Every structure is written in C-alpha cells, then in structure tokens.
Amino acid sequence: MTVRPRRDAPRALRFPFMSRNKVIGSRLHQRAIGASVAVYWCMSIETETAQRYRVRAEELRTIASDDHNHVTHDALTKIAADYERMANTLDAIDRTNQILHRHRA
Numbered sequence: 001m002t003v004r005p006r007r008d009a010p011r012a013l014r015f016p017f018m019s020r021n022k023v024i025g026s027r028l029h030q031r032a033i034g035a036s037v038a039v040y041w042c043m044s045i046e047t048e049t050a051q052r053y054r055v056r057a058e059e060l061r062t063i064a065s066d067d068h069n070h071v072t073h074d075a076l077t078k079i080a081a082d083y084e085r086m087a088n089t090l091d092a093i094d095r096t097n098q099i100l101h102r103h104r105a
Contacts, residue, residue: 044094044097044098046090046091046093046094046097047090047091047094049087049090050086050087050088050090050091050094051087053083053084053086053087053090054083054084054087056080056083057080057081057083057084057087058080060076060077060079060080060083061076061077061080063076064076064077064080
C-alpha cells in the first residue's frame with residue numbers, strides 16, 4: 001500500500017538547494033510572495049533575477065574551489081561563468097527597458 005501525501009500538504013520542488021525553490025503553499029512562501037510584490041515596484045524582474053544568478057554563480061565557484069576533481073571543477077566554473085553571462089545580459093535588458101520606458105512617457 002502506498003502512502004499518498006495529503007492534498008493540502010505543501011509540496012517540495014525538485015531542487016531544494018536553489019534559493020527560488022521553496023515549499024509551495026506554506027505561510028513563509030505566501031509572505032515571500034507578498035514581499036516580492038512590494039519589491040517589484042522598486043526593482044525590475046530582470047535586476048532581481050540577475051542578482052539571484054550572481055549569487056548562484058558565487059555558490060558554484062565556492063563549491064568548485066573545494067572540489068579536487070579537475071573535471072568537476074572545470075564544469076562548475078563554466079556553469080558559474082554562464083550564470084554571470086546571463087546576469088550581464090539581464091542587466092543590459094533592464095537598461096534597455098528603462099530607456100524605452102523613458103521614451104514612451
């Protein structure tokens with residue numbers, strides 16, 4: 001007999017080590033949603049995502065610095081560089097959106 005989780009129980013996402021993946025349905029998650037709505041007016045989604053990507057890149061560099069396997073170290077370093085590249089792209093998109101918004105107004 002298999003045990004099924006309750007319908008109202010919060011469900012965990014696949015990647016619990018990533019900061020964005022929290023337990024859905026919890027009060028903490030609802031508070032976080034409210035906080036992100038409040039932050040949205042101050043910071044664009046691109047800037048927020050870019051910051052999150054930079055944090056992940058730094059986490060990967062830290063993990064890579066502790067890893068003695070050269071293949072894993074190189075792979076983690078390349079992934080961290082990709083995160084940095086994506087963050088820089090999002091920053092450029094945000095700057096472009098700000099310019100376009102000023103010209104529309």
